[in-house]
C-alpha cells in the first residue's frame with residue numbers, strides 16, 4: 384500500500400484530506416509543520432508528500448530539498464493558494480512533482496497522486512534499465528495506469544503479464560490466453576492487437592461457445608446465396624471480416640471436432656472457402672484464442688485436436704485471477720467506480736474503511752467482471768458520496784475468508800495484511816496481533832521491519 388504524508392497546518396483541512404485518502408485505500412500519515420514532517424521522513428518511506436507551500440517554521444520547500452538531497456524515492460506535490468501559483472511554478476523547477484491550487488478538487492488531487500506514484504515506478508524501472516541496457520524500454524507509466532480503458536495494474540503478476548504482452552504483441556505468433564472466467568482475457572487479446580502492427584486494422588472477437596453447431600461453418604467462413612435453406616444473401620464470415628487484422632476466438636474449447644479441422648486447414652493454408660462457393664479467398668489474419676478450461680487435458684482426452692492445439696499455442700499467456708493480484712484490487716475498484724459514476728450519473732468518491740476491508744477479504748471467484756458488477760451495483764445503491772459496507776452485495780459481505788487470508792501471513796502480502804489488521808483494530812496493536820494470530824513481539828518486529836508507524 385502506498386504511503387502518503389500530508390503536511391498541512393490547517394487542521395480541519397488536514398483531517399479531511401487524511402480521511403479522504405484513507406478511503407481511497409492509501410496508508411496516510413499527517414502532521415502540521417515541516418519539523419514534524421522531517422522527523423517522519425527520516426523514520427519512514429513515503430511515496431508521496433502532499434505539503435502546503437506555506438508552513439509554520441519553515442516553508443514546504445525544505446521538504447523538497449530534503450527529498451532531493453537525500454535522493455528519497457518520494458514525489459512531492461505542493462498545495463498552494465491562488466496567489467502563490469508563481470511560487471509553485473518556481474518550486475517545480477526545483478524538483479517538485481507538481482502543484483495543486485486550493486480550493487482542492489478531490490478527483491484532481493487523486494489523479495495527481497496516482498500519476499506521482501506511477502512516475503515513481505517509472506523512475507525505478509528507468510534505474511533498472513540503466514543497469515541493464517539490453518532490456519527493452521518499458522511502457523510509459525501512464526499506460527500502466529489506464530490506456531484505452533485498459534488498466535494494467537502494478538502487482539508482480541500484472542508486471543509479468545505486461546511483459547509477456549509486450550514481448551509477443553509485435554510478432555505474428557498465435558497466442559493462447561488461459562485464465563479463469565472474468566480475468567480479462569478478451570482485454571488482454573485486444574491489448575496485444577493494439578500493440579501489434581495490425582493495430583490500424585480490425586479486431587474481431589467471436590465467442591465460440593455461442594455459435595450453434597449447424598451454422599458454425601457459415602459463421603466462420605461465410606456462405607453464398609442459396610447454398611442452404613435460409614441463405615438468402617451472400618455472407619462474409621469472421622475470417623474474411625478479420626482480414627489484415629486480428630481474430631479473437633473466445634472459449635475455443637467449445638468448437639466441434641469437425642470445425643476444429645476446418646479451422647486448422649484455414650490457418651495452415653491461409654485461405655477460406657465460403658459454404659457453397661468454389662472460390663477460395665486468401666486471408667491474412669493473426670489468431671488469438673482464449674480458454675478457461677485445461678485444453679491440454681482436452682487434447683489428452685481426444686476432445687481437442689492436438690495439431691490445432693499446437694497451431695494455436697505458439698505462445699501462451701496465463702491471466703492471473705484477481706485473488707492472486709491483490710495489490711491491483713484497489714486500482715481496479717477505483718477505476719470501476721469512476722466508470723460506474725459516469726454510466727449512472729452518480730458522484731461516489733470512494734469506499735468506507737469497512738467496505739474496503741470487505742473488498743479485500745473476498746476471494747472474487749468471478750474476478751474482474753464480478754468486481755466491476757459489484758462496484759456498479761454499489762454505486763447505484765449508495766445514497767451518500769461514499770460506498771458503505773451495506774451497499775456491497777450481500778454474498779460478498781457475508782463471505783468470511785478473513786481467517787484464511789490472514790493465514791497468508793508469511794507471504795508477500797504480509798505488509799498489507801498487517802496494515803489491514805491495524806486498520807480493523809483501530810490502531811490497537813494487541814488487538815491487531817490477535818486478529819493476525821501472532822504474538823505482540825512478532826507484530827512489533829514486523830512493524831519495525833516494514834517501517835510502519837502508528
Ligand SMILES: Nc1ncnc2c1ncn2[C@@H]1O[C@H](COP(=O)(O)OP(=O)(O)OP(=O)(O)O)[C@@H](O)[C@H]1O
Pocket residue numbers: 532533534535562563564565566567568569570571633673675751752755
Ligand atoms: N485490464 C482491464 N482493464 C479494465 N477493465 C478490465 C480489464 N480486464 C477486464 N476488465 C473488465 O472485466 C470484464 C471482464 O473482462 P473480459 O471479458 O476480458 O474477461 P474474460 O476473461 O474474457 O471473461 P470470459 O472468460 O467470461 O470470457 C470486462 O468487461 C472489463 O470491463
